[in-house]
Amino acid sequence: MKLHRRLVYVLLLVFILVPMLFGLTFKVKPTKPVMTFFDSVAELSPGDYIAVTLSFDPSTKAELVPMLKALTEHVFAKGLSVIFLNPGSINVSDLGFSVISDIASKYGTIENSDWYYLGYVPGEKAVYQKLGEDLYSVYPASMHGVKLNSTKLYKDVRNMEDVKILIDLADGNSTVDLLTYLSTKYDVPMAAGVTAVMASEYYPYLESGQLKGLLGGLRGAAEYETLLNVSGRARRGMAAQTLAHILIMLLVLMGNIEYFMAKRKNG
């Protein structure tokens, strides 16, 4: 088994590296949770406000940054006003801001006018609740210290009830907390993008209509890129993921053959 395990790891590394080195790509077909996510953003009118919470650690950026990029491209292209904030994770502040500001410069959108980056405040669940009551008691200023009462946002949005949709990009439990303390309590429509290992946990909320859409892992991001008709990192990463999945299936097959052979040998 010891030799087997090492061999498994080496094989997996090869199966991931080869498609990346050769730039292989696969087409992905968008699934319903991603399409409903996409539609709930696409149906908004220019100038409508949406909020995006970045609730992940940079360690999971491989899955969540492609989602953030695709989503930001979509909202800026549509001319929506966006409130970005990360009350669930202090560590994502710089990473999130640099990704968003890069895309903002591409679309010519202006910080503190077309979009706002509010950053981190401690308190998590307490903050989620307060966002439903008064945004400015939690965030009097943007992450870079611009007083929000001097911005257009202050006139248009009092609390999260005034945004058309709240989107959480998360690697932990923040989506459930936001659903409990903010979305359900204050009637804020919500959608989420989560890591693949967490995705199956959110299907009950999707089926109940509490989540308007769901992006699950790199595949979710790749589907969103397909709907946007862009070829980003997620679509490129799908080749490696596909081959890794095929390897896992082969391994399971081998494991079963080995098991049945051993069973026959032992009578």
Add this chain to the structure above:
Amino acid sequence: MKIGKAASILFLLLISFELKGASSGAGLEGMLYFFAFLILFILFRSPKIPSLKTREIAGIKALEEAIGRSTEMGKPILFISGTKPVPSVSAVAGMNVLGRIAKLAARYGTPIVSPHNNSITMMAATEEIKEGLRSSNNEELLQDCSIFYLTDSLFPYAAGINALTSKVRPGAIFYMGTFYAESLILTEHGQNTGAIQIAGTDSVAQIPFFITTCDYLLMGEELFAASAYIQNDEASLRSIFMLDLAKAATIAYILIKIFVVNL
């Protein structure tokens, strides 16, 4: 019945105020639910109700076997408290299981190693272990135990535990509490070292990983039931029955609602 009446009056008084989330109906339903629970809990404290028997929980029964095996091998045991700190409910339930583990460890004279990702949880665990050792008259064992803070960050915490597992080679590893993506990283590594592993978690998404890699698992509410089962007093045992009763009531409520909605 007096308590029931008082609670009903209080409930009516409270709903006369404006309810948060009233437009979705979630406020009223939530309040009703909370009050129903509260009244049942108070009523079930009555000594008139006969004592209840609970089935054995395999994971709890296996604690002794795991600690015994560790002792035979001359190895310490490792207790990992999850990533949600005390006073989260899963961590509190985990601490009750730790109390039981400490008692058994004291009986066998097996030291406990317990790294934590929150200092409050670390303090709670220290007290729980001390209490366990004291009740088994083996307080000296605390000198050999190692209860400490590692880090708050998820993956550094996982890396630290894996390094520790490789170093101390525990005979048994216990995971009790809430876990996220680090669960498989921890348990698969623990499996590789050959330790007997028992987990208890309320993290639904991580249950498949624990099932695959652990010898025993307290799934979801079993962790909370186990916590009450370990305490083994009348009130705690009644709370398990209460939990089942509430579940039956929830099922009935769902069925009625389905019927009403589709009528």
Add this chain to the structure above:
Amino acid sequence: MKIMAPLLIVFIGGMLMAFQYYIDIPLLNNIYKGVLDWHMVIAVFALVIAVKSLIERQWKNFRQKTEHPVYPLTTLISFFTVVFLGIFFGLKQGSPVNFIYNNLLVPLQATIFSLLAFYISSAAYRAFRAKNFSSTVLLIAAMIVVMGRIPLGDLIATWTTISISGKDFAILDFPGWTRWILTVPNVGIKRAFIFGITLGIVSTSLKVILGIERGWLK
């Protein structure tokens, strides 16, 4: 009194916090805000205890001349270096701490996260075996979901699509089967877990509020 006082504080505090979640009374809301502020203050003290524990343990490990004294020494040097740089150069973008975070800590954390892929492959190899009826069902479901989540599954569905009286029908519809597994059996089981866990949480919380569960008094 020594036991009654904390039990009473927990009972009153617990009930107030539960009511404030549902009811909009300014007094309760203000109490809640105050409690949240206190929570943050206590969290800072928790950090002090954490730092003390970390330094004490690493120093002890180093002094005891364990097998690898370089590890506790690395931890201590890293800790004090980052604290020193943070205090004197700040945490803004481009600061030394920011540089260390982005170029050292983030890649290291991502490495640990990526181990998950390797562990999933070895765990799948070991665990998915058709030992009995239940494990065979699990194995088949897992294989369908794996196929349905990769583009190859989409391709196979397209290749095996036939037209029956004007309606397209895929013989090997992995994405469709995956959707069914995820939205029907998966959701049903997850909901059962969610109900059970939520009830468990409510019951444990009430046990603490009503003083039945007193483990925290130790």
